[in-house]
Structures are given as C-alpha cells and as structure tokens.
Amino acid sequence: MNEPDLTRLVKQAMDDFAAGRRDEAEARLQAVVAENPGQIEAWNALGVIARLAGDPEKAIRCYRRVVAVAPEHPAGWSNMGNAYRDLNRIEAAVACQRRALAQMPLAAGFHHNLGLALMSANRFGEAVDSFSRAILITPDNPQYRWDRALGFLHQGRYAQAWPDYEARFETGELPRRPLAGRRWNGQRFDGQRLLVVSEQGLGDAIWASRFLAPARALGGTIVLECRAELRRWFERQGLADLVIARGEPLPETEWHTYQCSLPGLFTPGPSVLPPVPIPPPPPQDTGRFQKAWDAAQGRLKVGIIWSGSPTFRANAQRSLPFQKMVAALSVPGVALYSLQVGPAAGDIDASVYDLAPLLTDMADTAAALAGLDLVIMTDTSVAHLGGTMGVPVWLLLTAHPYWIWGSEGPGTPWYPSLSLFRQSSRGDWAGVLDAVTARLITMTAK
DSSP, X not given: OXXXXXXXXXXXHHHHHHTTOHHHHXXXXXXXXXXXXXXXXXXXXXXXXXXHTTOHHHHHHHHHHHHHHOTTOHHHHHHHHHHHHHTTOHHHHHHHHHHHHHHOTTOHHHHHHHHHHHHHTTOXXXXXXXXXXXXXXXXXXXXXXXXXXXXHHHHTOHHHXXXXXXGGGTSSSSOOOOOSSEEOOXXXXXXXXXXXXXXXXXXXXXXXXXXXXXXXXXXXXXXXXXXXXXXHHHHHHTOSSEEEETTSOOOOOSEEEEGGGTHHXXXXXXXXXXXXXXXXOOHHHHGGGHHHHHTTTTSEEEEEEOOOOTTSTTHHXXXXXXXXXXXXXXXXXXXXEEOOOSGGGGGOXXXXXXXXXXXXXXXXXXXXXXXXXXXXXXXXXXXXXXXXXXXXXXXXXXXXXXXXXXXXXXXXXXXXXXXEEEOSSTTOHHHHHHHHHHHHHHHHTO
C-alpha cells in the first residue's frame, strides 16, 4: 500500500473516531502501522485514542514511536507531555511541553499545555505566564482564560483572577441559562429583586454564601437558587429572602447573577473576605444525635469523611481508603463517627458509629457537626460547611489541592477553624496520616 493510501486510511480512522466508532478507528490505525511502522500520524492518532480511553501509558508508547521517527514532531512531544501529566509524572510533562515549544514557539495550544503541567507542579506564576502567552496568540479562546484564572486564584491574586473566571460561561462547562432581568454588576437595587443562580458543586455554593450578605446590603431582595441538599441549610442562615431548589420554577426578577460571580464584586484578595454570620442549628435538629453522642462515653468525638463525590473527576486522587483512615485515627480516647454519605458509606465497619442514616441534607450534616469535637476529612463540601460554622476541621489535602486551600501553610483565611495537612509529594498519604496520628495522640493526652 502506498503512502497516499495510508494517509487516506488515517483520515478515515479519525473520521470514525470523531463519529464515536473508536474500535473501528483503532483497527484501521493498527492496519496502517502494521503496513508501515514509520507512519507517525497513525501512531499519533493511536496515542490520542489511548489517552482518551484512559490509558496514558499506552498513549506514551505510541507517542514515543512518533518522536523516535520524527524527533522534531512538536505535536508528538506535546501529546506525550499531556499523557505524562495524566500519570502525575509532572517534570517529564514539563520537559515534553518545552521540547514542543522549542520547535513551534507560536503554538498557543502548546503554551496552554505547558501551563497545565506547571499548574500540576504548583508552579503557578510560571503557569500564569504560559497561559498569558497562549492568550496573546489566541485571545478568543476561553479555556486559556479560565485556566489562567485558576492560576491567579492559587496565587491569591484575586483581583486579576475574577475577570478571567467569567470565562467559565464560554468554555461550555457552565452553559448560560435564559434568566429574567439584567446581569447584575454590584450596583444598588433598592426595591428590586436579585436572583443568585446555582452553579458548580455543593462546596462552591457554601464558600460563595459569604457574599450574599454584602449583596443584600445593597438594598433589595435576594432570591437564591441552590441544590436541594442545601435548601434547608440556606433557609436557616437567613442570608436570602427566598430560597428555591434547583429545578423549580424561577420567579421574575429585575436582576440576576451567578453565585460564583459574587466574589468578583466584593473581594480583591484573600485578606478582604466578608464574615459569615452562621446561626447555630436549632434544637430540633441537634437533638436527633444525642444517642450517638452518648455512645462516646466521654471520649473525644471525631467525625470522619474519606471520599467525596464519585462524579468529581479527581475524586480518586483526593480520597482515602476507609481502612487506612481508621487505622490512623484509632487512638485511645477517641470515638469515631462516620459523616460519609454516598457509595463510599458502604465501606464502614463496626469500629465507627455510622451517622449516615441521620443525614438527609446539609442541614442535618450541620447539626451533626455542631455536636462533634473535631472532624478529620478529605477535601469535600463538608469542609466548607464546618469552616462556616467555626467547627475544628483537620483537612487532608493532596499535593495539588483546590485553590481556596492555597499551596502551602497550615491554614486558610477563608476558614480560621481549619487545619490543613498537606501531602509533601504526590500520593503521599502516609506522611499526612502520620502527622494526623501524632497530633491526635498529643491532643488526647491533655
């Protein structure tokens, strides 16, 4: 088969892949490389398919075939860098992206890929520079601005971050919705109604809630949309005049904004965060947990969570096996209580008091938190809930955590009651758990 025919087969394979016929695409490409092992576009396409199928190691083997034949193939190097990043081999990822850029310095996509690798290495200043170069070359790409926003946020440069943060509406991950009224930009709205629209996850709704009070102070009525799990909790806070569960009909309002757009109007940096006036849960909520607290028999009551939402892309990286967490926290003088809900709640055994049957929504979880002495957990929305309540929380973080937690230090200005335990290197939960065990032993000795 001559080269034009092989090239035609590669194109047909990519058409198959674009149409969702992955097996057919891979079969065509394998036929091409069997005929001509040096056909680099086929190897590159096989790498793309393998990576999207969740097999970055296979993808790297394909990309190595590309650059072995054509060492100056920039896409091969950049694609290989992306696959190394999937494997948390970050220095190799950075090196590949720099190799690609050395050959094609005006490729916006390669600057963006380098920025993503640098973000994974917590080198946020360099990442922002890479995203900025990508934006200079291709200013109309919203993904570049969104990723630069995250880089600024990790650095605490909120004033620079918020304009780029609005690019989330253009990336396709947060489609705009038809909403009543005009977009609100922080002006007074005396005698009028402002709809604050739900977006992103439960934790985002909770951290953004501190900006409802300054919005409400501008003179009008706040209508808050939220996820159903948060409805009762928001109603108890009194931060909005009307709370509506997502999916219910929205009323007519003169103004609207999205909840995570609020901080861009009120906080230029982490040193300027409005307080959250959170009232304690009512007795009818907290009283339901008394039997559970009696079981502690004078021991320290410690709540635990080891997994977040399974639908979150990086949940596997930020979660811990139940047995590992319990082994680390089984210290004399401590009674463990599971706050875990969802599929991971099925992991528990008799060493832990299961609170899940009492937890139907975030209002119930808040009532449970109010009765605990301490919560030790991986990064989920309950950390934000505990932080707003002033509950002592020991938060166990990956080496590359969510931007609110920053990249260093034992605390966060967002929630003074939180203590942060960070991985010293990617995947190093052993070091985190060792530090937690030592601190818990010291705490119970007092």
